[in-house]
Amino acid sequence: MRPTLRQMEYIVAVHQLGSFGLAAETLHVSQPSLSSQVATVETDLGVRLFERGRAGARTTARGLEFVTRARHILSEAEALRGSMLSDLPFGGRLRLGVLPSIGPYLLPQAIKSLHEAEPDLRVIVREENTLSLDEGIRNGRFDAIISTPEDHPNTFQHQLFIEPLWVAVAQDHPLAGGAQVAAEDLEGQRLLTLDTGHRLARIVYGIAGASGATVSNDYEGTSLDSIVLMAATGAGIGILPDLFARRQGIHRSEVCVMPLVMPDADRTISILVPSDRPEHFSGVLATILRSAAKVLELEVTQA
Template sequence: MRPTLRQLEYIVAVADTGQVGLAATRLNVSQPSLSAQLSEVESDLGTQLFQRGRAGAKITPVGEEVVRRARLILHEIQDLRVAARGGGIFQGRLRLGVLPSIGPYLLPGVARRLHREHPRFRLIVREESTRDLDEGLRSGRLDMIISTPEDHPGARRAHLFTEKLWVAVALDHPEFSTLTRVPLSALKGQTLLTLGAGHRLSHIVAGLAARAGGRVSDEYEGTSLDAIRLMAATGAGLAILPSIYAATELRRGTDVHLIALDEADAMRDLALVQPQLPAPRPGSDVLAEILQSEANRLLTI
């Protein structure tokens, strides 16, 4: 049957590295052999998958779809082998994409528990924006993601937890430094700091600003929650932060005053998202439970 599974591995490796030579090194084969196999696959399929030249191997539009399907086939084969051994995902590896506003705070405790309870499990984590997570899930580059469910229509989603939003202000802020809760109306005329436009959090903050009569800063877009917290500490504006991050800051001591935002829909939902296959990957329900348990622990503030 052609293309063979090994040939599918070849084309996925070339797509991942963008270089035939790098793909050959990764797969421990010679570059001439890999090039010959690529040519054979393209001949069998009757289409060009990559434009190869000195700059590397650039995937063609048809190649993108072939690679996407190749990833799904290889994942199914991996699942078949894992299912035969028993134990679901915990007998192999999982490429998990996660929002940078969640990963560094939620996953350390999760990783410790996974290592303790499932020592054969290999978790590979990629922190990416909402848009990149969606692309990774659709292309097969990622097996599952932790993200905001509304941004991934058509995928299988398991609700994990809901985060309220907090306001971070400079310790000497004249209006907010003594408050314990902030009504939405108090954001009127204020400059709000948030992540860049590729993140769902930025859209939530923009909606809150529009309703309150505030403005989202266009002078500074953070790439991390730490970055926007530091900007708030200098008095550059009010940082809007999700609960798990705020709870982490409160536990370790912080350079800002953190105040709960008193607004019913000032929140975001997080879900474990995977491709819409006939059935969820075996063991994904256990992973979801572990993520929920750690989130509940962190959110107790």
């Protein structure tokens, strides 16, 4: 007996919620029925998927493997059903993952244009770091992601733009007030960046190695705003991507924000879909996103 789609749905829900009771309530079934179905799968496969206890249900190592594969199967089944029932791209529902350093600045204009092009297409957006986006595009949680292409091999990719990097320094920093910052200006300086789950952190480590700077190991930011705040205290030099710097950073009175001019001080941003599902519409979406980026650039330039 093979696990059914319904049984896989039960198991994924228990893993997500950490509780048989909450999973049953969410799926509108009785807890005994859900528990029985999960136990049937465990017996049939000869593996234990969950460790049960008073604190709830903890997924075992084999259970995690099951959940990862089940999510992909459920996603494919949903996509199949959607494509049969709808002529809309992505079966009428686009689950889009995006880097948090991109989403708030690029997507508002893009979603508006996308709605004009496909008014019946539902777009669900989640902001996650690079590692989580890669996991999501592989296990089927996302239909497409906006991220740095080198972190997602074996995907179908449309390049959107190359984003330069900027620096943020405290108003009393020796570099404050300059027109730009070069590699030699960073020698001996401490650089601030996001945690290592982001491609930006790896780029910053490369910049440090090329310029003679160091990356602060005392602080890893969880957001670009936190990097700006730390730079304002004099803790180091914040490294910021272009969209954030021009949309937000240049308006912050507590820091001075300047372009960073040196080789490899940039990152490529692409839209990516699974390699086995190179949706034709992803090309249309790429065109919309590129246009949104150009509109944003014009708005900031004219501000």
